Amino acid sequence: MKVKRLARHLLRSPEQQQRIVQQTNGFVLWILFAVFGLLTVVTGLFSHSRLPAKDRTVTASVQQLLDDHLTESSVWHSFFVRAKTDWTVSVGGNLSGNVYVTKSRLLEHPEILNREKLKETSGLLSAFYRESQIPMCVIAVPSAAEFYASELPGGVSCPSQTEDIEMFYRELTSPIRKIDVYHVLFTATDDYIYCRTDPRWTCYGAYCVYRNAIRKMGFAPISYDQFAVTHAGTFRGSLYDACLYEDVTPDILDIYTCDSGIVIQEMTAQLSDGTEESRSMYTASEEYADPYEFYLGAEYDMLTIRTSLDSQKKLLLLEDSSADCMIPFFIQHYSEICIVDVENASLPLKELTDPSDYSQILVLCDADTFADSDSFTDLFRDGE
Amino acid sequence: MQFASFSFIFLFLPVALAVYHLTPARQKHSVMLGISLIFLLSGGFVAAMVLLLLTAFTYGAGLLLGHLQPRRFLSGLLMTGVILIFLGTLLLLRSDWVQGTEGKFISGRGLYPVGLAFFALQGMGYCADIRNKKIMPERRPVWLFLYMLFFPRLLMGPVVSYRSAQRSSCPVSFSMEQIGGGMMRFVIGLSKNLLLAQPLALLFDGIVQAEASYSVFMLWVGLLAKLTALFLELSGYSDMAVGLAICFGFRLPESYGKSALFPTVIRFSETFNRTVVQWFSHYVGGKFRTRSMLTRNLAVLATWGCIGLWYQFRLTSLIWGIFIGLCICVEHAAGANKHIRYPVAHHILTIFLLCGSILLLVLPDLSSVGMYFRNMQHFTLTDSDLYLLRSDWLALVVGLYAASGNWRKIIQNISDKLWFRRIQAPLTVLAIIVLLLACIAVLMTEDTMTFQLML
Structure with a gap:
């Protein structure tokens, strides 16, 4: 029997052998493609995730949209992402996609800010200030890599945003107040100021900046002792979702409650479809895809908060999601806060609210958001 | 559409193969054209319209050139128009002005159909061949549209003349062996592109964009990585094109040699993107028919200058093309293609020249170089x-x-060994599956795959 089997292999010519290999390959790959394809279609059809709307132009590729949807909804997505990250780390790398993996945290590879766009944004903000003549403060939040680059292995090229932010501040008209976040946070890097699995800052990081910002806005800050801090739970943020690296400790959702007696009386969100809904400061995060939506809830165009404070001070806050966890500190000083989401607002600012109703304006966004001048162009446009 | 995409591999390809092989032989060409059109449209409606309009223009121009064949002046005028239309479209859509356009409804990047550079060569070559009476104009629109829009070679070639395309299109009956061979080649090309070319290109990009300082050694390693990445990407796409064509019963010419280690620049010019070099040698270099050494050298310089401009319409690319042309002329004069006395030294010198010059091709201007x-x-x-x-x-x-x-030589050497014959089938299948799974992991985790050169 063994002799026969040996002879069969010997008798075959390399061409015959090649044909057998190709035939086997054909069968196996055919089945593999069909099974993968079928499962992909089935999971894609029954997936609840909507087609991502990254590109809505007429030049958009249907395939790109379909690919994004299929990869997100695929049953193997987590398996492959985890496997790739583990492989990258095991062969000595630490960059998975756009995320640096370190022992204690995940860091987003900082974007090189577009200086021209930053100048455009500063021009738009200056023009808005000249038009409204309302005291205005601007806070540009640098990325976490600015403070934790030392945790990366030596030699990693990590572009700094500091110079670009300084340039952006210089370009703003002089009466606009600029809050230097870099030096405030740099002294607190040993504390929990940035999330470990998300690119945004923590409530404590926001508090550190609030303490400085509110002074420049003419108030005395509420001391940290006056807040009771409770933990609402833990979460893993978008950086974790991008690489699924398990060894980093999850982040904590903090609730800051002040004993000053000032409470929220009304909190109404205006959504992009024009409807209004009542909101609370903290919402169970399980309901949302982004755990950071624990603060103020899901995306909105505008959110109006009325507090029990008896004062004429009203704040117009133009922000992105990083500012959400700072709101509990601001409600201690204002009778009304109107929050407009710069990135998600579907209507121009003038149609959402009348800026002249407010006594102060604060623009608080990530440096990356300021470098996307299109959002601000849309926000400050004259209207439909 | 992209070959290196989830939806192409697991949706488009299996369905297209099933539909094509279930179609009766007489309708196979029409079905293939239908499949190619779906492939084209899924990559973006506007980009697809650009290619469809150019194909219709080529069809009309071909018929008109056939009609005007006896009148050299008029046909020459029309041929000039054809060249201007193709080059004009290529230049316009590649220009920074169009590429930088980012509007609410239109994105400049989405206007450029990937593979337009190869497509333009085929269109111009077809019309030139009719004018030179090498072929008759194609009257059947399905055949011409299939020639221009055949999806396996739509993205990165190879460039095929109309006569060769007609010879190679011989639809065959369904064969699992043929599909297996084609898919194997496709997966190898996909792996070259996703697993090797992409990280190597990123390594070079990291060096160029980084603010950190690198040593001389690392800067040369970066250049070597970029040259290798370009070879792997282009030859990977060529492998995918050839593999896909085999699956559908067509044969495409090989565009790349089996190795990126060239003993001479002449060897590089003969094996790197061969079909494009042949096209330019034929249609540009062929105009300098003479025995004079000087004119022959001028032909080489003109050919390679045009190839440089074909890669990127920039001064640096033109300089790259002329530099390669000069190297070829010098090697010809020194007889380097005939006698290679010191092969190691020749290889090192060629790598050095190619790596140094590749910067001209991939960086935007001379100051960056x-x-x-x-x-x-x-x-x-x-x-x-x-x-x-x-x-x-x-x-x-x-x-x-x-x-x-080198791995090809190893496989060749052991292919007649008994132990290898025993395990060849399962080992090959296993290797292909592992490569495919690794490619899927990359597709799942990375964003859109980008091309290193806009071709």
Whole structure:
């Protein structure tokens, strides 16, 4: 029997052998493609995730949209992402996609800010200030890599945003107040100021900046002792979702409650479809895809908060999601806060609210958001 | 549409293969055209319309050229118009002005159909062949549209003349062996592109964009990585095109040699993107028919200058083309293509020349090229070097080895050994599955795959 089997292999010519290999390959790959394809279609059809709307132009590729949807909804997505990250780390790398993996945290590879766009944004903000003549403060939040680059292995090229932010501040008209976040946070890097699995800052990081910002806005800050801090739970943020690296400790959702007696009386969100809904400061995060939506809830165009404070001070806050966890500190000083989401607002600012109703304006966004001048162009446009 | 995409591999390809092989032989060409049109449209409606309009124009121009064949002046005028239309479209859609357009309804990047550079060569070649009475104009629109829009070679070629395309299109009956061979080639090409070319290209991009300082050694490693990445990407796409064509019963010419290690620049010119070089040699170099050494050298310079401009319409690319042309002329004069006395030294010199010149092709202007060379100041390894070597050593080693083509020789040597014959089938299948799974992992985790050159 063994002799026969040996002879069969010997008798075959390399061409015959090649044909057998190709035939086997054909069968196996055919089945593999069909099974993968079928499962992909089935999971894609029954997936609840909507087609991502990254590109809505007429030049958009249907395939790109379909690919994004299929990869997100695929049953193997987590398996492959985890496997790739583990492989990258095991062969000595630490960059998975756009995320640096370190022992204690995940860091987003900082974007090189577009200086021209930053100048455009500063021009738009200056023009808005000249038009409204309302005291205005601007806070540009640098990325976490600015403070934790030392945790990366030596030699990693990590572009700094500091110079670009300084340039952006210089370009703003002089009466606009600029809050230097870099030096405030740099002294607190040993504390929990940035999330470990998300690119945004923590409530404590926001508090550190609030303490400085509110002074420049003419108030005395509420001391940290006056807040009771409770933990609402833990979460893993978008950086974790991008690489699924398990060894980093999850982040904590903090609730800051002040004993000053000032409470929220009304909190109404205006959504992009024009409807209004009542909101609370903290919402169970399980309901949302982004755990950071624990603060103020899901995306909105505008959110109006009325507090029990008896004062004429009203704040117009133009922000992105990083500012959400700072709101509990601001409600201690204002009778009304109107929050407009710069990135998600579907209507121009003038149609959402009348800026002249407010006594102060604060623009608080990530440096990356300021470098996307299109959002601000849309926000400050004259209207439909 | 992209070959290196989830929806192409697991949806489009299996369905297209099933539909094509279930179709009766007489309708196979129409079905193939239908499949190619779906492939084209899924990549973006506007980009698809650009190619469809150009194909319709080529069809009309071909008929008109056939009609005007006896009148040399008029047909010459029309031919000039054809060249201007193709080159004009290519230049316009590649220009920074169009590429930088980002509107609410239109994106400049989405206007450019990938593979337009190859497509333009085929269109111009078809019309030139009719004018030169080498072929008759095609009257059947389905055949001409299929020739121009055949989806396996739509993205990165190879460039095929109409006569060769007609000869190679011989629809055959369904054969699992043929599909297996084609898919194997496709997966190898996909792996070259996703697993090796992409990380190597990123390594070079990291060096160019980084603010950190690198040593002379690392800067040259970066250049070697970029050259290897380009070879692996282009030859990977060629492998995918050839593999897909085999699955559908068509044969495409090989565009790349089996190795990226060239003993001479002449050898590089003969095996790197062969079909494009042949096209330019035929239609540009062929105009200088003479025995004079000087004119022949001028023909080489003109041919390679045009090839440089074909890659990128920039001064640096033109200089790259002329530099390669000059190297070829010098090697011809020195008889380097006939007698290679010191093969190792020849290989090293050629790698050095190609790596140094590749900067002209991939960087946008001369100041960036100068900056790269000016950065070559530190002779000791820096922290940044060590980090890059530590994180990318595997891609670098495997990529260089794969590009060397040495693995083919090893497989060839052991293919008649009994032990290998026994395990060849399961081993090959296993290797292909592992490669495919690794490619899926990359597709799942990375964003859109980008091409290193806009061709």
